[in-house]
Amino acid sequence: MSLSKIHEIASTLENEYVEKWRSEGNAVVGHACIAMPKEVAEAVRILPFRLRGAGNADTSTADSYLSRYNCSLCRSCLELVLNGSYDFLDGLVRVRGCDHWMGTFDEVQHAKNPEFMHYFKVPHLVNGDTLEFFSNEIKRLKEAFENRFGVEITEDEIVRYAKVQDEINEKMREFYRLRFKKPRFYGSDAIAVVVARESLPSEVFLQLLESAMAEKKKVDFRAKVLLAGSPLDEIELIRKIEEMGALIVAETTCFGGGSFWNMAEYDGSEIYDFLAAKYLNNLKICARMFGEYAFRKNFIKSMAVEAEVDGVILQHNKFCDLFGIENAKLRMDLEKDGIPVLVLEKEYASTADIGRIKTRVQAFLERLKR
Amino acid sequence: MLFGGTDVGSLTAQAVLLEDGRITGYRNIRVLPNPVESAKKVMGELLEEVGVSPDDVVIFSTGYGREKLVEDGFAKEHVSEISCHGRGAFWLNPAIRTIIDIGGQDAKVIRIDGNGNLANFVMNDKCAAGTGRFLEIQARALGLTLDELGEMTFKASNPVAITARCSIYAETEVLHYMQRKFPKEDIAAGVNRSMAERIYYLARRVGVEREVTLTGGVAKNRGVKHELEKILGVKFVDLGVDPQIVGALGAAIFAMEKYGGE
Numbered sequence: 172m173s174l175s176k177i178h179e180i181a182s183t184l185e186n187e188y189v190e191k192w193r194s195e196g197n198a199v200v201g202h203a204c205i206a207m208p209k210e211v212a213e214a215v216r217i218l219p220f221r222l223r224g225a226g227n228a229d230t231s232t233a234d235s236y237l238s239r240y241n242c243s244l245c246r247s248c249l250e251l252v253l254n255g256s257y258d259f260l261d262g263l264v265r266v267r268g269c270d271h272w273m274g275t276f277d278e279v280q281h282a283k284n285p286e287f288m289h290y291f292k293v294p295h296l297v298n299g300d301t302l303e304f305f306s307n308e309i310k311r312l313k314e315a316f317e318n319r320f321g322v323e324i325t326e327d328e329i330v331r332y333a334k335v336q337d338e339i340n341e342k343m344r345e346f347y348r349l350r351f352k353k354p355r356f357y358g359s360d361a362i363a364v365v366v367a368r369e370s371l372p373s374e375v376f377l378q379l380l381e382s383a384m385a386e387k388k389k390v391d392f393r394a395k396v397l398l399a400g401s402p403l404d405e406i407e408l409i410r411k412i413e414e415m416g417a418l419i420v421a422e423t424t425c426f427g428g429g430s431f432w433n434m435a436e437y438d439g440s441e442i443y444d445f446l447a448a449k450y451l452n453n454l455k456i457c458a459r460m461f462g463e464y465a466f467r468k469n470f471i472k473s474m475a476v477e478a479e480v481d482g483v484i485l486q487h488n489k490f491c492d493l494f495g496i497e498n499a500k501l502r503m504d505l506e507k508d509g510i511p512v513l514v515l516e517k518e519y520a521s522t523a524d525i526g527r528i529k530t531r532v533q534a535f536l537e538r539l540k541r
Numbered sequence: 542m543l544f545g546g547t548d549v550g551s552l553t554a555q556a557v558l559l560e561d562g563r564i565t566g567y568r569n570i571r572v573l574p575n576p577v578e579s580a581k582k583v584m585g586e587l588l589e590e591v592g593v594s595p596d597d598v599v600i601f602s603t604g605y606g607r608e609k610l611v612e613d614g615f616a617k618e619h620v621s622e623i624s625c626h627g628r629g630a631f632w633l634n635p636a637i638r639t640i641i642d643i644g645g646q647d648a649k650v651i652r653i654d655g656n657g658n659l660a661n662f663v664m665n666d667k668c669a670a671g672t673g674r675f676l677e678i679q680a681r682a683l684g685l686t687l688d689e690l691g692e693m694t695f696k697a698s699n700p701v702a703i704t705a706r707c708s709i710y711a712e713t714e715v716l717h718y719m720q721r722k723f724p725k726e727d728i729a730a731g732v733n734r735s736m737a738e739r740i741y742y743l744a745r746r747v748g749v750e751r752e753v754t755l756t757g758g759v760a761k762n763r764g765v766k767h768e769l770e771k772i773l774g775v776k777f778v779d780l781g782v783d784p785q786i787v788g789a790l791g792a793a794i795f796a797m798e799k800y801g802g803e
Contacts, residue, residue: 489667502746506661516666524667526605531664534623538659 173382174360180370181363181406184225184251185259188375192218198320199259203248203276204266205430206293206454208446210332211313213373215322220260221369222248223404223426227256228520236278242271242488243519244402249275253282262287262319264312269459269493289315295461297451306447326442333437333446335373340431342377343368346384347428350420351478355387358398358419359409365426366404392418393541394481399423399471399501401487401494405520408528412484415532416541421478423471429456433470458493467497468504475510481539482511484532488519511539542801543597545587546792547580548622549604551645552673553758554579555789556587558598559797566591567786576606581615601796603788617796623651623662625791630754631657632794633780633787638750641740641769642787643759645673650744663746669708671739673759678708679732682715683725687762693729694764700730711735730764737768744773752778760784 180186189199197216212219224247233249251257263285265276280288292308294301313324346364349355364383368376393416398409404426409419423429433456435449455463456470475483485501487494495516502512513535518524544559549572557567568587572579580602588595595615602616603625610616622642630640631653640651648671652661665671669678680690694700701718705711711732718728736759755777759765761784770776780787 499746511661514663518667527667529608530621530623534621534659534662537621537624538661540658 172386173379174363174386177367177379177383178360178363178406181366181404182225184256184370186370188371189218189220189259192372193259198261200262200264200287200316201257201260202264202266202291203272204268204293205425205457206266206450207264207291208309208312208450209373210329210336210446211309211324212316213332213335214324214328215316215320217316217320218372219264219369222252222257223366223369224248224519225251225256226405226407226520227251228518228522233278236282237271237274240490241274242269242491243521244488245271245275247519249278252279260285262289264289264291266291266293267459268457269491271490271492287315287319289319293454294451295459297455297460297463302444302447302451305451306443309443309446329442329446330437332373333442335377336434337436339368339373339377339380340434340436342380342384343431346380347421347432349384349387354390354392354395354418354420357388357390357410357413358422359406359413360388361419361422362404362406362409362426365430366406369426369430390418392416393536394418394539395420395479397421397423397471397475397478397480397483398427398486399483400485400498401491402426403486407522408517408520408525411525411529412532415529416536417484417532419484420480421474423456423467423474425457428474429453429470432474458497464497464500468501471501471505472508472510481541482513482535484513484515484535486515486517489516511535542599543593544793544797544801545584545598545600546625546789546794546796547584547600547602547604547610547616548625548786548788548792549576549579549606550758550788551605551647553645553785554583554604555786556580556584557786557789557793558587558591558593559790559793562797564782564790567783567789569783569785576604577609577613577615580604580606580610584615599796599800601792603792617800620792620795622647622788623649623664624659625788625795626756627651627653627659627791628657628794629787629789629791630756630780632790633782634752634754634778636752637754637778637780639744639753640787641744641753641755642757643671643673643740643755643765644757645677648672648740648743650740650747650749652747652750661747663743665743668706670706670711671736671743673757675708675711675739676732676736676759676762676765678712679715679729682712683719683729683732685725685729690729690732691762691764691766693726694733694767697724697726697730699727700734701727703731703735706739733762733764734768736765737772740769741772749773749775751775754778754780756780756784756787758785
């Protein structure tokens with residue numbers, strides 16, 4: 172029953188575990204990027220809660236702040252902040268993920284003026300200079316938490332939680348491999364698992380994951396597909412795609428395999444330098460990072476090979492500058508390497524758009540002769 | 542045994558009947574608000590015209606509402622319109638390798654292999670640019686029918702440049718040129734050329750292999766067809782049928798291939 176509990180958590184925002192966490196006097200801080208070092212927050216019982224659209228397609232209020240030319244995932248998240256759905260958060264950590272996210276946080280600041288809004292500066296390049304800079308930024312994040320919440324974060328505690336994250340990452344890889352060769356879970360299950368991880372205290376999540384992994388299923392499909400592109404937490408969309416027979420067996424997205432697959436394990440080195448390298452190197456999966464196109468392409472290719480997929484779906488929300496541009500290039504390169512590709516441009520959580528998406532997926536399956 | 546195909550688009554719906562490997566009839570109507578009703582109406586009228594009972598026909602559906610028609614028991618199976626356009630065009634001319642299909646809301650570039658199977662395809666993004674709707678909007682702004690718009694390409698001396706990719710902003714450009722008293726022929730020719738450019742960008746994503754044909758309602762716009770041939774450097778192969786029925790024909794062919802041996 173753990174898998175159904177995970178789905179329940181993924182379909183709500185303030186879940187029962189968050190309520191309990193808060194009732195025990197602990198804080199919850201929202202963020203929107205996988206560059207957020209979870210262990211720094213968790214070391215003082217601050218729960219890092221990742222912002223998501225949770226399938227909300229109504230952006231009527233958010234559209235007065237942002238425009239219809241902004242990413243619909245960002246508008247969806249802003250709507251949820253504005254309508255109070257994220258009022259359980261004790262503060263926010265903002266990252267310049269892309270300009271749409273930047274604008275979203277600007278509008279959150281303007282409309283809600285949260286007591287705690289820390290600008291966590293994440294470099295766009297990975298080299299010696301930026302790693303040193305980022306190591307200091309993580310220290311600044313720690314200090315911001317200490318100042319706001321009146322706590323002291325020790326390096327020993329951060330190390331302890333880094334090891335917890337290692338354990339979860341390894342368990343997640345094990346779970347993902349249950350979807351590769353002979354799939355025993357649906358892609359909609361996997362996205363729910365990743366979303367739940369971003370919404371729960373680590374110890375709770377680890378327990379749920381371990382028992383969910385025992386709930387293997389018989390999975391029907393016509394073709395195995397890898398999903399790549401922009402952030403996607405739309406479990407209902409994945410379900411619709413899978414109902415047609417295109418089983419998502421792996422993702423390289425940041426609400427999927429990209430959030431943990433390449434995360435390094437703690438090696439005993441100086442903790443802030445280690446975290447800087449761990450999170451910045453993993454962030455190469457995001458098109459915001461300069462000069463890392465080859466990394467992303469190879470990540471998709473290696474996962475496609477390991478998961479033995481028949482094709483790749485590259486998706487992005489309309490007006491997503493980063494992945495909209497990168498998907499054109501990826502499509503050409505992957506096709507050149509013999510991997511069939513479908514590019515899907517969509518609006519976040521738009522149920523009215525499903526017919527258009529289904530036509531493309533059906534044709535893609537026909538192309539794959541499945 | 543007869544085999545039928547229905548194809549419902551955003552503006553028109555078609556039905557085709559095949560018997561003994563040849564087209565025995567086809568019909569093309571304006572759509573009703575409900576795509577399932579459109580398919581039933583167009584096929585019903587065609588069956589009545591040729592005097593055949595629906596029970597004697599194996600129907601495959603494509604286009605809008607294709608799944609619902611199978612659920613209703615009206616169609617035996619459904620196939621995507623992409624595969625159907627590919628198969629229909631290949632059946633009419635086995636030399637075809639690329640099909641450019643431009644309908645009311647969709648534009649597709651379809652590549653097929655030497656067996657008529659779908660090899661690759663690309664469709665328009667979530668935008669009306671490069672679809673029949675784009676032409677409708679500009680024709681209305683110019684006060685022309687779609688047929689008149691197409692013919693203007695051959696009357697223009699200096700087509701204007703329409704630079705906006707968005708259909709609404711392109712309309713703003715059309716209105717701007719009209720206010721500045723540019724000749725209507727030149728503005729209309731500019732619209733047709735800009736439409737061709739939009740399709741060209743799409744086609745480049747999957748490449749264009751000869752022979753190439755143009756299907757869908759926009760294939761009837763001589764101006765766009767001419768501009769597209771120029772920009773792609775190809776001469777479209779005429780399939781010898783109404784270019785709007787190729788999807789429905791493809792569906793009927795899939796039905797014939799699957800159930801013809803029974």
